[in-house]
Amino acid sequence: MRLALALLLLAVAGAPARAQEAPRPYTISGDAIVSSLTGQPGDAQRGRAIVASRQVGLCLLCHSGPFPEERFQGTLAPSLSGAGSRWSAGQLRLRIVDAGRLNPDTIMPPYYRTEGLERVAKAFAGKPILSAGQIEDVVAFLVTLKE
Amino acid sequence: MIGWPPFGLAARILCACCVLVAPLAVAQDTARRSGYQDMGRSLQAMQDDDMANPAMLWVQEGAALWTRRAGSADKSCADCHGDVGGMAGVAARYPAFAAGLGRPVDLEQRINLCRTDKQKADALADESRELLALAAYVARQSRGRPIAPPDDARLQPFIAAGDALYRRRQGQLNLSCAQCHDDNAGRKLGGATIPQAHPTGYPIYRLEWQGLGSLKRRLRNCLVGMRAEAYGYDAPEYVALELFLLSRARGMTLESPAVRP
Numbered sequence: 001m002r003l004a005l006a007l008l009l010l011a012v013a014g015a016p017a018r019a020q021e022a023p024r025p026y027t028i029s030g031d032a033i034v035s036s037l038t039g040q041p042g043d044a045q046r047g048r049a050i051v052a053s054r055q056v057g058l059c060l061l062c063h064s065g066p067f068p069e070e071r072f073q074g075t076l077a078p079s080l081s082g083a084g085s086r087w088s089a090g091q092l093r094l095r096i097v098d099a100g101r102l103n104p105d106t107i108m109p110p111y112y113r114t115e116g117l118e119r120v121a122k123a124f125a126g127k128p129i130l131s132a133g134q135i136e137d138v139v140a141f142l143v144t145l146k147e
Numbered sequence: 148m149i150g151w152p153p154f155g156l157a158a159r160i161l162c163a164c165c166v167l168v169a170p171l172a173v174a175q176d177t178a179r180r181s182g183y184q185d186m187g188r189s190l191q192a193m194q195d196d197d198m199a200n201p202a203m204l205w206v207q208e209g210a211a212l213w214t215r216r217a218g219s220a221d222k223s224c225a226d227c228h229g230d231v232g233g234m235a236g237v238a239a240r241y242p243a244f245a246a247g248l249g250r251p252v253d254l255e256q257r258i259n260l261c262r263t264d265k266q267k268a269d270a271l272a273d274e275s276r277e278l279l280a281l282a283a284y285v286a287r288q289s290r291g292r293p294i295a296p297p298d299d300a301r302l303q304p305f306i307a308a309g310d311a312l313y314r315r316r317q318g319q320l321n322l323s324c325a326q327c328h329d330d331n332a333g334r335k336l337g338g339a340t341i342p343q344a345h346p347t348g349y350p351i352y353r354l355e356w357q358g359l360g361s362l363k364r365r366l367r368n369c370l371v372g373m374r375a376e377a378y379g380y381d382a383p384e385y386v387a388l389e390l391f392l393l394s395r396a397r398g399m400t401l402e403s404p405a406v407r408p
Binding site: 054060061071072074118119120122123124129 | 315320335339
């Protein structure tokens with residue numbers, strides 16, 4: 001049985017001032033983050049571009065999915081096809097934000113966690129892999145992947 | 148031969164077998180795989196043919212450097228080591244413990260110790276063409292030999308440190324070496340097959356690099372991919388990882404200089 005967790009992420013003290021947004025607080029309910037990180041719905045079309053990008057979303061390095069134009073998709077993780085049938089938006093959101101909260105051994109990177117990471121390269125230090133808005137775009141896209 | 152068709156046939160089969168033995172020797176270990184086994188036939192052929200293997204250009208340069216005097220001692224490698232044939236098996240035993248330093252060194256570092264201590268010359272720059280050429284030339288002498296890390300108790304703490312590093316999550320992507328190269332070896336990361344992390348052919352000619360590179364450079368590639376801060380080239384972490392990886396590859400065939408995608 002999972003306890004409902006409430007988590008408040010605060011801006012990392014001591015991080016150098018950068019032109020980047022402060023981490024948005026979120027609440028975990030069971031195995032989901034029910035509410036949008038930004039308070040706004042994401043854009044599925046932008047989300048698709050993020051997922052397909054090897055530099056931004058990185059998703060297709062490990063996952064495959066319904067992207068006929070993309071060669072060389074990964075086989076380390078389940079196909080994204082049907083993700084919107086298997087998971088709710090809130091479940092997808094937590095799995096992107098910090099999948100390690102559900103499975104500490106997961107290979108899935110924590111896309112919206114900046115604490116508890118070791119030896120992060122300077123260019124990425126203190127930054128999440130995706131912004132809150134980008135994650136909402138990806139969630140909006142993934143829920144459209146019905147089988 | 149006309150009078151002995153059966154013998155002729157047998158001889159031909161025997162010859163065919165002999166021709167096949169070299170590449171098959173790499174493929175005999177079923178549990179542990181060399182990256183060679185995960186490459187396409189054309190890349191395997193490129194590695195196996197000295198006339199096609201681009202790394203042989205570095206080997207040739209290494210041969211020239213072997214006999215070139217350097218430093219205030221005005222000595223060449225050959226002045227101390229003699230014919231390079233005497234180096235057969237040496238690369239298969241590295242990294243090895245350097246008593247004077249109290250720590251293990253890899254082959255490139257050993258070459259540079261000779262440069263500074265014996266030749267009284269400046270150390271060659273990390274990943275420089277000259278250093279890679281000498282490493283490739285020395286390693287070429289051990290090609291086909293089993294990887295044979297020394298049974299040296301002094302190495303144990305360094306191997307253990309490498310083991311721990313291998314399992315340590317790092318970088319913005321929060322990945323460990325083991326998560327890809329043990330748990331997911333053989334699967335595809337994008338278009339690339341994840342190898343088992345058996346460093347059987349360094350220095351390697353990597354098509355992605357369009358050049359020769361050391362195991363350190365390859366380790367740095369993964370660190371950059373994980374978005375982790377790469378260690379400096381002189382960091383002890385690399386030698387620890389190299390020791391650990393080569394201890395896992397003990398007994399596998401050294402292919403240096405190998406070709407990899």
